[in-house]
Amino acid sequence: GxxxxxxxxxxxxxxxxxxxxxxxxxxxxxxxxxxxxxxxxxxxxxxxxxxxxxxxxxxxxxxxxxxxxxxxxxxxxxxxxxxxxxxxxxxxxxxxxxxxxxxxxxxxxxxxxxxxxxxxxxxxxxxxxxxxxxxxxxxxxxxxxxxxxxxxxxxxxxxxxxxxxxxxxxxxxxxxxxxxxYLHTGADGWSLAIASVRDWFAHTPPAGDDEWAELDASAAGGDFAAEAERLGAATAEVHRALADAFGVTTLPAAEVHAMAARMNAELTGTCRAVPGLAPHAKALTGAFLDLAAQAGPLPVQRVHGDYHLGQVLRTESGWTLLDFEGEPARTQHERRALAHPLRDVAGMLRSFEYAARYLIAKSGTVPPEPGGRLETRAHAWAARNRAAFCRGYAAAGGADPAAHSVLIRAFEFEKAIYEVRYEAQNRPAWLPVPLTSLAHLAT
Structure with a gap:
C-alpha cells in the first residue's frame, strides 16, 4: 500500500x-x-x-x-x-x-x-x-x-x-x-543523582582546610542517600527473583581462580592500551591476587550484567530496573554468563563514582574550586551514597558487601578497567572520571 x-x-x-x-x-x-x-x-x-x-x-x-x-x-x-x-x-x-x-x-x-x-x-x-x-x-x-x-x-x-x-x-x-x-511517572536514577551532586556542589561548606577533609554530603538539601538505600533494597529483591526464576549454581574454586587470572590479564592489556592506568596497576593486581588466594566455590546466577544509575527508574511505587541485555561491548556468550550478584552491586558502586564526577568532567558545568576541592566534594558524595546502597542491599537479604570485601573489590576494579578501556576508545574526555576514582579506591 x-x-x-x-x-x-x-x-x-x-x-x-x-x-x-x-x-x-x-x-x-x-x-x-x-x-x-x-x-x-x-x-x-x-x-x-x-x-x-x-x-x-x-x-x-x-x-x-x-x-x-x-x-x-x-x-x-x-x-x-x-x-x-x-x-x-x-x-x-x-x-x-x-x-x-x-x-x-x-x-x-x-x-x-x-x-x-x-x-x-x-x-x-x-x-x-x-x-x-x-x-x-x-x-x-x-x-x-x-x-x-x-x-x-x-x-x-x-x-x-x-x-x-x-x-x-x-x-x-x-x-x-x-x-x-511504560512508566510515564518515572525519573531515571542518573538524572536524580546528578541533581543531588549539583546541589551538593552548590552548598557552601565550613571554612578551613580541616573541615574539607571530613565533608558531610548530607548537608546539602538534595541528599540522595535515602534513595540509594531504597535502590539497594530493590536490587536485592530483583536478585532474589532472578534466583527463583533461573536457579542458582556453584562455580568451582578452580574457575574462580581462573576468573581472577582473566581479570589480571585484562588489566595488563588495558595498561598497554591506556598508560594512564599503569600507576594503579599494583593495587589492582593485588586485589585480583587476593581473590585468587581466597578462591572457593562461589554461588552464581542470572544478574543484570550492566547495572548503573541509567538503568533504573524511580516511580511513584519505588525503584524499577531496566535493560537486562548486559554490557554492549561484551560478547553474547559473556553477557549470558552466570555471575555472583555482587557483580551488579559493583557496577552500581562504579555508577555512583561516575555521577559524583560527571559535572567536573563536563567542562563549564560547575565553577572550579582551588586545591582540588571539587574532587573532595565528589569523593564525599560517592562515599555516602555507596554506603547507603550497600546498607539497603544487605538489609533486604543480599550478600553484605562488607562481609565480602575481597570479592566486591575485585569486581569493582574489573569494572573500572572496562570503563578505562571504553572511555579511551569512545569518550577520551571522560577518561579522568574512572582514573580519578581509582586514586581513592586503589589506596
Whole structure:
C-alpha cells in the first residue's frame, strides 16, 4: 500500500565481521515534511523495489518515525499475527490497545524505542543477537514471577526458527522487539543523582582546610542517600527473583581462580592500551591476587550484567530496573554468563563514582574550586551514597558487601578497567572520571 511497511534485516560487514541489523523501511509516493529528516533514498535506483515499470518513484525512509506505519505493530501484537517469517506474540491476558500513536525516543541509546501514548514502550533491537534476546528472556521470567521491580512484558516480535540463520539464529527464534508497560511517572536514577551532586556542589561548606577533609554530603538539601538505600533494597529483591526464576549454581574454586587470572590479564592489556592506568596497576593486581588466594566455590546466577544509575527508574511505587541485555561491548556468550550478584552491586558502586564526577568532567558545568576541592566534594558524595546502597542491599537479604570485601573489590576494579578501556576508545574526555576514582579506591 501507500504508505507501505517493509521489514529488513541488513548484513553489515566491517573488518571481516558480519553483524545483522533490522530496519523498518517505509515507502511513500509523497513524503510529508515531518518525515523528510529520516528519508533514506528513492526507488528509482533499484527496480526491485518498484511494483512495476509504470509505478511512479517512491520515497524510502525510516518507518520507526511514522506513526501511520508503527500502529501496524500494535495491531499484529494484539492479534498474535504471523507475517511471513515474523511472529507477533503477547503475554497471557495482555489486552493490547491498538488506538495509540507512537513517538520515537530521541535520547542516545543502542536501540530504537517507541512510546505508544503514555501506556507502552516498544524497544526495537537494532543489532540482532543470537536467539532469544536476554532483555526479553529475563524480563518475561520476572513478569511471570510477579516481580514488581521490572516493567511488565506485554508482547514481543520474533523471527521464526529456521529463518534466523542470517541473523545469527541457532534454532531459536531471534528477538526483534519487546513491548512493555511504560512508566510515564518515572525519573531515571542518573538524572536524580546528578541533581543531588549539583546541589551538593552548590552548598557552601565550613571554612578551613580541616573541615574539607571530613565533608558531610548530607548537608546539602538534595541528599540522595535515602534513595540509594531504597535502590539497594530493590536490587536485592530483583536478585532474589532472578534466583527463583533461573536457579542458582556453584562455580568451582578452580574457575574462580581462573576468573581472577582473566581479570589480571585484562588489566595488563588495558595498561598497554591506556598508560594512564599503569600507576594503579599494583593495587589492582593485588586485589585480583587476593581473590585468587581466597578462591572457593562461589554461588552464581542470572544478574543484570550492566547495572548503573541509567538503568533504573524511580516511580511513584519505588525503584524499577531496566535493560537486562548486559554490557554492549561484551560478547553474547559473556553477557549470558552466570555471575555472583555482587557483580551488579559493583557496577552500581562504579555508577555512583561516575555521577559524583560527571559535572567536573563536563567542562563549564560547575565553577572550579582551588586545591582540588571539587574532587573532595565528589569523593564525599560517592562515599555516602555507596554506603547507603550497600546498607539497603544487605538489609533486604543480599550478600553484605562488607562481609565480602575481597570479592566486591575485585569486581569493582574489573569494572573500572572496562570503563578505562571504553572511555579511551569512545569518550577520551571522560577518561579522568574512572582514573580519578581509582586514586581513592586503589589506596
Amino acid at each position: 501507500d504508505p507501505g511497511l517493509h521489514h529488513l534485516i541488513l548484513d553489515v560487514t566491517q573488518n571481516g565481521v558480519t553483524d545483522h541489523y533490522q530496519l523498518l523501511l517505509g515507502v511513500r509516493r509523497d513524503l510529508p515534511d515531518r518525515l523528510l529528516h529520516v528519508e533514506i533514498g528513492g526507488t528509482s535506483g533499484d527496480p526491485g523495489l518498484r511494483e512495476g515499470p509504470d509505478v511512479p518513484e517512491a520515497h524510502l525512509y525510516d518507518a520507526a518515525h511514522d506513526p501511520d506505519l508503527t500502529r501496524i505493530l500494535l495491531d499484529d501484537l494484539a492479534a498474535e499475527a504471523s507475517v511471513g517469517p515474523l511472529r507477533f506474540r503477547h503475554t497471557a491476558g495482555a489486552g493490547i490497545r491498538t488506538d495509540l500513536t507512537s513517538l520515537p525516543i530521541t535520547a542516545e541509546q543502542s536501540n530504537t524505542s517507541l512510546l505508544f501514548g503514555d501506556a507502552y514502550i516498544c524497544k526495537l533491537f537494532r543489532r540482532l543477537s543470537t536467539g532469544v534476546n536476554l532483555d526479553l528472556e529475563v524480563n518475561l521470567a520476572l513478569t511471570r514471577g510477579d516481580c514488581t521491580h521490572v516493567p511488565a512484558v506485554l508482547g514481543w516480535i520474533e523471527l521464526e526458527p529456521g529463518r534466523g540463520a542470517r541473523a545469527g539464529g541457532n534454532g531459536e527464534p531471534v528477538t526483534l522487539a519487546l513491548l512493555s508497560d
